[in-house]
Amino acid sequence: MNFKSIRTIIDKEWAEVFKNRMVLFTMIFMPLIFTVLPLVMLYFTGQEMGDMGGVGTADVPAEFLSACSSDMTGAECMQVYLVNQFLLLFMMVPVIIPVTIAAYSIVGEKTTHSLEPLLATPISTFELLLGKSLAASLPAIFVGWVSFGLFVAALPLLGVTKSVINYIAGPTWLLAIIIAGPLMAIASVNLTIFVSSRVNDPRTAEQISTLFLLPIFGLLFAQLAGVVVINVMVMLSFIGGMILVDIGMVYLGTSIFQRENILTRWK
Amino acid sequence: MIEAKALTKIFEIKKGDDIPAVVDLNLSIAQGEVFGFLGPNGAGKTTTVRMLTSLIGPTSGQAWVNGFEVGKQDQKIRRTVGVLTEHPGLYERLSAFKNLMIYANLHDVENAEKQVEKYLHMLGLWSRRDDPAGSFSKGMRQKLAIARALLHEPQVLFLDEPTSGLDPEAARLVRSFIEELGDQGRTIFLCTHNLNEADRLCNRIGIFKSRLIAVDTPANLRQEIYGRKVVFHLRTLDPAWKNSIENIEGVRDVQLVDQKFVVGMEDPEGLNPKIIRLLVENGADLLFVGELRHSLEDIYLQTLEEEGEIKDEL
Numbered sequence: 001m002n003f004k005s006i007r008t009i010i011d012k013e014w015a016e017v018f019k020n021r022m023v024l025f026t027m028i029f030m031p032l033i034f035t036v037l038p039l040v041m042l043y044f045t046g047q048e049m050g051d052m053g054g055v056g057t058a059d060v061p062a063e064f065l066s067a068c069s070s071d072m073t074g075a076e077c078m079q080v081y082l083v084n085q086f087l088l089l090f091m092m093v094p095v096i097i098p099v100t101i102a103a104y105s106i107v108g109e110k111t112t113h114s115l116e117p118l119l120a121t122p123i124s125t126f127e128l129l130l131g132k133s134l135a136a137s138l139p140a141i142f143v144g145w146v147s148f149g150l151f152v153a154a155l156p157l158l159g160v161t162k163s164v165i166n167y168i169a170g171p172t173w174l175l176a177i178i179i180a181g182p183l184m185a186i187a188s189v190n191l192t193i194f195v196s197s198r199v200n201d202p203r204t205a206e207q208i209s210t211l212f213l214l215p216i217f218g219l220l221f222a223q224l225a226g227v228v229v230i231n232v233m234v235m236l237s238f239i240g241g242m243i244l245v246d247i248g249m250v251y252l253g254t255s256i257f258q259r260e261n262i263l264t265r266w267k
Numbered sequence: 268m269i270e271a272k273a274l275t276k277i278f279e280i281k282k283g284d285d286i287p288a289v290v291d292l293n294l295s296i297a298q299g300e301v302f303g304f305l306g307p308n309g310a311g312k313t314t315t316v317r318m319l320t321s322l323i324g325p326t327s328g329q330a331w332v333n334g335f336e337v338g339k340q341d342q343k344i345r346r347t348v349g350v351l352t353e354h355p356g357l358y359e360r361l362s363a364f365k366n367l368m369i370y371a372n373l374h375d376v377e378n379a380e381k382q383v384e385k386y387l388h389m390l391g392l393w394s395r396r397d398d399p400a401g402s403f404s405k406g407m408r409q410k411l412a413i414a415r416a417l418l419h420e421p422q423v424l425f426l427d428e429p430t431s432g433l434d435p436e437a438a439r440l441v442r443s444f445i446e447e448l449g450d451q452g453r454t455i456f457l458c459t460h461n462l463n464e465a466d467r468l469c470n471r472i473g474i475f476k477s478r479l480i481a482v483d484t485p486a487n488l489r490q491e492i493y494g495r496k497v498v499f500h501l502r503t504l505d506p507a508w509k510n511s512i513e514n515i516e517g518v519r520d521v522q523l524v525d526q527k528f529v530v531g532m533e534d535p536e537g538l539n540p541k542i543i544r545l546l547v548e549n550g551a552d553l554l555f556v557g558e559l560r561h562s563l564e565d566i567y568l569q570t571l572e573e574e575g576e577i578k579d580e581l
Contacts (some may be wrong), residue, residue: 008372012358020361112352117415120320120350122342128271260323266279 005123008133010138013105018136026100029137031093031147035126037081038086039151045079066236072163079164082232087176090148094185095212097140100190103205110266111200119259123184127259128192132203137185138194174237181244188212190246190253198265268423268454269296269319274328276314284470288314290478292328296471301445301455303469305462305567310476311351312458316425319456320350333423347372351420353411353428359401363392363411366400367418374419386414387559390444406437413444423454430461442468466563474570479568488566494519496559497535499528499542502552511549515541527558 006144017023068077109115118128121134156166167173192209219238277285288311296302306312317323319332321341330337333347358366364383371379387393390410397405400411408431416424429445430438438461447467449455459465462552465472468483473482481488489495504526511519512530517538519531531540535558546553 002375004375005373012361012369015365016360045354071310087319111354112356112359114358116322116352116354117350117356117370117412118373120345120352121347121370122375123373124342227351252349263317263322 002123004125005127006131006134009123009128009230010135013101013132013135014139016108017101018106019104023100023104027097030122030239031143034086034089034093034145034153037089038083039154039158041086042079042083042155042160042164045082069167072167076163079160080167082170082179083164085220087221087230088216088223089172090144090173091176091180091184091216091252092150092213093144093147093213094137094140094181094212095188097143098136098185098189099192099206099209099212101136101139102189103196103209105136106193106196107199107202107205111195115262117264125257125259126254129254132193133189133253136189137182139180144177144181148173164260167234169226172230172234175232175239176230180235180239180242181247183239184212186246187242187249190249193253194256197261242253243249268298268300269294269302269330269332269456271282271330272328274315274330275326276311276323277326287320289325291544292475292479294473294479294482294547296367296454296456298454299452300436300447300459300471301449303465303472304458304475305457305460305465305472306475307335309570312475313427314507315475316350316427316456316458317375319457320345320425321345321575346419347417347421348422349374349416349424351416351424351426353431355408357400357403357408357411357415360399362397362471363387363403364396364399366411368416371418376419376485379418382418384413390414403571404437406433406440409433409437410444413441417448418478421453423456424448425456425458425508428460429457430464434452437515438464441444456543458461462567472563476571485545485563485566487573488563488570489522492566492569493561494531495533495535496531497542497554498553498557498559499530500547500552501526501546504528505551508546508549508551511545515545 068080072080109118119125123131149249152165152169155168182252188209191212195205199208219228220232223230228234271292271294271533274289275287276289276293277287279285282475290316304312311359313320314323318325318337319330321332324338329470332344335343335347337344358369361369366388367383367386368379371383376382381466384393387396389411390413392410392414392427393408395407400408405410408498413429415428416426428442433441443462444533445455445457455468457465457469461576469485470486473480474480476486481530483491504523506523509521509528515538517532517534519533522529530538532543539556543553
């Protein structure tokens with residue numbers, strides 16, 4: 001494997017894609033909203049609960065009580081319940097950003113006919129695909145981790161108690177951000193490659209590829225409805241499922257991203 | 268340098284619905300040769316280039332480029348050939364310099380920056396090196412794409428319609444650059460619709476429509492199709508002279524057109540003095556003598572027409 005070629009592809013992708021305002025907007029604005037929103041919510045719920053003279057564990061949905069540790073007060077448990085909904089927002093970051101980058105980088109190359117000269121170089125198809133995948137995934141993973149870091153760092157400043165911070169910086173969230181996030185990024189890049197082979201407009205590719213958000217929304221609604229409580233077990237099962245999805249998606253992506261396919265079958 | 272043996276590419280559109288793009292292509296192009304590959308739209312020229320540059324695999328047959336076999340040593344082929352694709356395919360948001368640097372790095376060119384600088388100077392783009400390629404005119408884009416194909420100093424170049432869509436001045440510049448490349452001893456496989464360009468630049472020409480219909484030097488193709496002909500312009504013309512000319516040994520045929528005799532022969536250098544002497548002795552006022560030169564366009568159209576007739580007969 002030629003790492004110089006992979007580095008060159010990543011460098012090219014970033015140089016080109018980050019000059020696109022649409023991509024920059026998605027990369028900066030969305031994670032910012034997803035980070036600020038739970039912080040604002042935590043701040044106001046903290047104030048509200050103080051004003052109400054405290055909230056009891058009876059106010060927390062019964063299905064969720066298991067997620068709270070025994071040393072948590074009712075108010076803290078309520079905060080954990082509310083903030084847990086936002087975990088899923090953080091999980092959307094590594095899906096949406098790579099989709100945007102990959103859609104513009106692959107469909108963009110298709111429309112400007114720049115893929116053929118690129119394929120005529122000695123770079124192998126695997127190196128090219130890996131370069132493109134990394135170029136799309138790495139910023140998403142980085143932005144996801146930075147947003148989460150900023151979120152955790154801001155918690156004490158808002159008066160969030162140690163128990164709640166410990167929960168957020170605990171195994172459920174860390175599994176979601178550190179492992180599930182990158183797995184979802186890989187899947188969404190490969191889905192975008194597949195979709196990109198069929199469409200000629202980056203926005204269409206982006207819209208179709210964001211279908212990957214549906215399982216996250218499903219999880220969000222399931223949690224709100226009390227059907228599922230996101231805990232370590234649920235997250236481990238989700239990661240297991242994502243590994244299987246990734247294997248399928250990488251297979252799909254690599255089989256579609258072949259020189260002859262791109263030149264003769266991509267429409 | 269480039270060799271193809273029964274090279275064939277058939278695209279399967281649906282099951283049982285095949286399109287033969289290239290059929291039984293046999294070709295041998297020597298080092299330093301500029302080979303013109305002519306054919307109508309959809310003839311399979313781009314498919315041939317894609318096969319020879321290892322971008323797509325053949326359905327059957329074999330080909331070698333620079334001694335490397337297509338389908339078996341693809342990466343080596345791509346490392347040693349330069350390709351100018353039909354569309355320049357530049358990164359429009361990136362500068363000319365960055366566009367070339369990307370390709371220099373992918374080809375692992377030593378002293379990449381110096382090499383990029385050399386070709387930007389050579390093609391007159393140095394002063395615009397920091398401008399995005401998207402702001403370039405069509406001619407400048409094409410020049411940048413040519414520079415990109417040359418960065419790794421390939422000995423074999425595939426140029427697909429290099430002057431297509433360019434204004435006459437830009438086309439002339441590109442053409443003279445191709446001439447220079449030919450003079451440097453590089454092997455050039457030139458796909459073009461511009462028949463004058465092919466006539467001027469190419470040592471040999473292949474006329475292609477899914478199959479290679481004819482291949483030879485432009486002069487030989489002319490001779491093969493039309494034979495050599497000499498035109499004798501006269502002030503006044505006596506039809507009786509026609510018979511006298513026909514009786515000269517070596518004359519193939521004589522046509523009378525306006526005030527001219529068009530004489531078909533194999534050896535004008537040997538026969539012209541005899542015919543001139545005969546005409547002058549008979550009192551003719553000879554104004555001009557010149558060889559009738561059919562354009563490559565005539566040859567091309569005639570060849571394709573004959574190919575069509577053969578197919579109709581079959």
